[in-house]
Amino acid sequence: MTTIGLIGGMSWESTAVYYRLLNEGVRQRQGGLHSADLLLHSLDFAPIAEMQSSGNWASAGAAMAESARRLERAGVGCILLCTNTMHKLADKITTATNVPFLHLADVTAKAIRKSASRRPLLLATRFTMEQDFYRDRLAAFGVEAVVPDVAERNDVHRIIYEELCQGRVEPASKARYLEIVADALKRGADGVILGCTEITLLVSQADFAVPVFDTTALHVEAALDFGLEAESQAA
Known part of the structure; x- marks a missing residue:
């Protein structure tokens, strides 16, 4: 398969999930001892998180662009940005490189369109829930993402940064998420975007x-799909 480039580390807890799922997927599709051909640039999340909280998106965008250029120089066939929030800066990556970029919101929207859901609840960081970059991308596919109320958004965001990004999975936090989803379903949501x-x-x-x-x-x-199709076309 073509080499998949990963911009990760934001946080590394979720990048580890990407790594596992990519390798499991190749093994499932190709069998035996096959595994994924990957190059990962894992960033230090602390300075990126500080850029997010302070609104310094220009510096964050520069970091994303440089990471993408490093992967391009290393010869990857496509790039994945292993974080939803940083897709706010997807254009910094696409303008900095000539490598195909697989946009996470587009992939998600296409999956939603294949289902009966059209008004899914968006659970995400505060940046993703409250800013337009992600919801507008979904709307272009005819998906009207709804978000929790302010207090619920605060809890969703806090649990992500203070617990999940630090490897903590708390039963009370799961119960809170379930409560938030139940409230959204009462208000007409018909699905859930993680x-x-x-x-x-x-x-x-x-x-x-x-x-x-x-x-x-x-x-x-x-x-x-992209990596294996590219391999078959090159054969």
Whole structure:
């Protein structure tokens, strides 16, 4: 398969999930001892998180662009940005490189369009829930993402940064997420987007009766499709 480039580390907890799922996917598709051909640039998340909280998106964008250029110089065939939030800066990557970039929101929107859901609840960082960059991308595909109320958004965001990004999976936090989803379903939501890669550590489709869109798993499947198709075309 073509080499898949990963911009990760934001946080490394979720990047580890990407690594595992990509390798499991190749083994499932190709069998035997096959594993994924990957190059990972894992950034230090602390300065990136500080850029996020201070609104210094220019510096964060420069970091994303430089990471992408490093992967391009190393010869990757496509690039995955292993974080939903930093897709706010996807254009910095696409303008800095000539390597195909698999946009996470596009992959998610296409999966939603194949389901009966059209008004899924978006669970994510505060940046992703409150800013337009992600919801507008979904809207371009006819998906109207809804978000929790302010207090609920604060809890969703806090749990991501203070617990999940630090490897803590707390039963009370899972119960809070389930409560937030139940409230959204009463208000007309018809699905759930796990719109932060760490959220998959806390809840999954098994927790809900409505469709759940695991953005990490969807991103991985799109990358495997791309990588294996590129390999077959080159053969």
